[in-house]
Amino acid sequence: MTELKINGKVHQVNVEEDTPLLWAIRDTVGLTGTKYGCGIQQCGACTVLIGKRPVRSCGITLGEVAGKDITTIEGLSPETRHPVQKAWIAEQVPQCGYCQSGQIMAAVSLLERKPNPTDKDIDRGMLNLCRCGTYTRVRKAIHRAAQMMTEA
Amino acid sequence: MSKTIMNRRTFLKVSTLAGSSLLVGCSFSSPKLVSTKEASERELGLWVRIGKDNSITLILPSAEMGQHAHTGQAMIVAEELEANWESINVVTAPINSEYVNPELFNKQRTDGSTSISAFWDKLRYVGASTRMMLTQAAANEWGVSVEECKAENGTIFHKNSSKKLSFGELVLSAAKISPPDDPILKKPNQYKFIGKSVPKIHTPSKSNGKAIFGYDVRRPGMLFAAVKQSPVFGGQVSSYNENAAKNITGFDSVIPIPNGIAVVADSTWRAKKCLEVLNPQFEGGDTKGLDSKKIRNVLISKLDDLGKSEINAEKVLDVEYEVPYLHHATMEPMNCTAHVTNNSCEIWVPTQFQSNTLEKAMDFTGFSEDQIKIHTTLLGGAFGRRLETDFVIQALTVSKALKKPVQVVWSREEDTKHGFYRPTSIRRFQVGIKGDGKPFQWESQVSQPNLLAQFVPSLGWLNFDPMTIPAAVHDYPIVPKHFYEIDEVNVTHSPVIFGVPIGPWRAPPNSINVFYTESVMDELSYLAGIDPLTYRLKFLERSPKHRKVLELVAKQSDWGSELDEGQGRGIGINEWFPINETKTIVGMVAKVSVSKRGKLKVKQVDCVVDCGIAVNPDSVKAQIEGGVIMGLSAALYEKITIKEGKVSQGNFDDYRIAKMRDSPEINVSIVESLEKPTGTGEPGSSPIVPAITNAIFAATGKRIRKLPIGKQKLV
Secondary structure (H helix, E strand, O other), X not given: OEEEEEOOEEEEEOOOOOOEHHHHHHHHHOXXXXXXXXXXXXXXXXXXXXXXXXXXXXXXXXXXXXXXXXXXXXXXXXXXXXXXXXXXXXXXXXXXXXXXXXHHHHHHHHHHHOOOOOHHHHHHHOOOOOOOOOHHHHHHHHHHHHXXXXXX | OOHHHHHHHOEEEEEEEOOOXXXXXXXXXXXXXXXXXXXXXXXXOEEEEEEOXXXXXEEEOOOOOOOOHHHHHHHHHHHHXXXXXXHEEEEEOOOOHHHOEOOOOOEOEOOOOOOOOOOHHHHHHHHHHHHHHHHHHHHHHHOOOHHHEEEEOOEEEEOOOOOEEEHHHHHHHHOOOOXXXXXXXXXXXXXXXXXXXXXXXXXXXXXXXOOOEHHHOOOOOOEEEEEEEOOOOOOEEEEOOHHHHHOOOXXXXXXXXXXXXXXXXXXXXXXXXXXXXXXXXXXXXXXXXXXXHHHHHHHHHHHHHHOOOOOOOOEEEEEEEEEOEEOOOOOOOOEEEEEEOOOOEEEEEOOOEHHHHHHHHHHHHOOOHHHEEEEEOEOOOOOOHHHOOHHHHHHHHHHHHHOOOEEEEOOHHHHHHOOOEEOOEEEEEEEEEOOOOOEEEEEEEEEEEOHHHHHOHHHHHHOOOHHHOOOOXXXXXXXXXXXXXXXXXXXXXXXXXXXXXXXXXXXXOHHHHHHHHHHHHHHHHHHHOOOHHHHHHOOOOOOHHHHHHHHHHHHHOOOOOOOOXXXXXXXXXXXXXXXXOOOEEEEEEEEEEEOOOOOEEEEEEEEEEEOOOOOOHHHHXXXXXXXXXXXXXXXXXXXXXEEOOEEOOOOOOOOOOOOHHHOOEEEEEEOOOOOOOOOOOOOOOOOHHHHHHHHHHHHHOOOOXXXXXOOOOOO
């Protein structure tokens, strides 16, 4: 039994401690917004926040995150009002949308570290893959979110 | 326009559902039925459902895979219906002959960039008819003529008074009215939605994790199946360690699937763990002993069999071009959920091809169409891969054995190693040019895996692969000619079968042929000593639209202006679908820089699109932007190779795709048009490839004739 604190709520998760966090979030806790894309921390579709740090949840086990503050896409804002989400909607970023939960979580964390990121910061900080090719809009949305967050 | 044909063949059916909604259907085939109150959803072929609460549900024929088909199709209905956009919900249609795609062999499928063009007339007709019935219902209620009534924003207004009734208040009486024979469609200058960048319906749910893809389907009591198929294509399972799997918590069972094995457990991760210790071994297979070198040698020897031509000219281009196998690499790996019982079969699947899914399910279960239900989820990318049904068969196989709902989940490695790859290809060009630079002899031989033989094995004997023709300069009879007017063309080809599965990859045949054609045209322009833009325009005298697109993109990209050292611009142009009567034209100019150490950066891509009426201009732009990135990714990095009969790549670490840092500035302009809309999902991904390689030549003098660019020395 592992105690997981996800989006401010405590879940008692009764699966093996070597289970990757991704699968506990999806299969056990039942939050399917966090996606499986590669399983080897390459694509970033499974990105969640642990504290304020972006973590690829396919590559970290339950045992390593027990008791820590975990935020998934569902926990960002109950009404999709997080500035990054608002920027995503304003720029109409998603195409198929499968990678976007991970993109958004990575962007939230990038903006924590760099409240006003340059294009180069975005190149270095956004390593999530998108097959539909929404990168130019992801970039614009991050700049827009940065502006909204500074103005707020 | 096919208006008269449509009126003869089309009509609407109307009904009420449980006394609460107006249902509107429309059929292209069955006899006229009007206002059949008892009509079931199924026989009605629903398109629009309006509830008493004013909610409007649109049942849309195309799958949503990121191309924003649902938004575009909903806009078309909403336009004619005069609906309140906020009240609209959309769902992907269940399997029903009413939803077949008239541009794709009357099958229920989503590909070929046809979601808007194929349903443009039908959706407007449905929307307009429904609006007219609602208007008539209001007129009847008020005892006035319909001319005095006006539909706007989900409400019917009486022009001469303050009377108004919402759509929801009118549904019951509207359902008793006969649909109009000749619905009146709006004129383009009356459009409120069409031509506007209406925010996409799924953007919020794709920004908060609520969008449901195939992998997210959850059913009561469901199990999860991890699968492994023979890495050598067509091989069989020889052994596995079931006892080891049994020791894993949550293990349920081991079920054989075609060319592989499935292991079932109570969660995705436990199924994956079971599969690892099950450690299946395989033997045999169609591609045993095959590798990329052998494939290449066969292609070259076939090309040599076709023989080279004699060209007597002062200036001759004699070159060979080559492209590799490519994988679709959708972000959502293949998956399917099925529940087969003794007398029913339900499937939840991210599919581009409901008709084929149904056919396979009927074959497999022996059930009739009535016993099978198909739910199309959102698709986490498709690009042609989800036209296949291999993952459906697996889910049916496992669920039928267990009589429980089962989700088959592929790992990324399984997805990469069991694709239906864009074929590899080698093509030779020998072109002689005259003094004015125009070709007087155009000889080309091509050798590539035969897509037709794989799709329709019974036609394999034809030894003919139509994929080599459209978007290439050719001399095949019947098939419309390429837009570049070139005479004295002689093209021969040699289709080959290797056993490596191949399939349509975003924009077949353009994904191969546009690279070839636009590269060769570029080479010829330099050979002739003529600017690449001016050279192309020489061949477009009878193609004013292509001319215009090229001229506009040249202007937008500042073509011909001076660039810094190590920079260059390149052109690419294509049309979609090349042999259709009406088609989309996309022209691009890429600007690249190549550093002194040979490091390539695609800096800027300018695009001009002529797609008729752009129903949602921002969707058009998004599709072209996405196409540019996918094409750039293929040009720079992507390559599937074969070793010992197996695909060598497995995951994103060795099948590299474009990242944020690779993405250039992309500027897309749309040509103003009032012509019928044509598709934009595919024509963006092909011209970017030669635009980049032509720009590299302009920057460095290095001509790329083999993809990907990869680590080829550029300086």
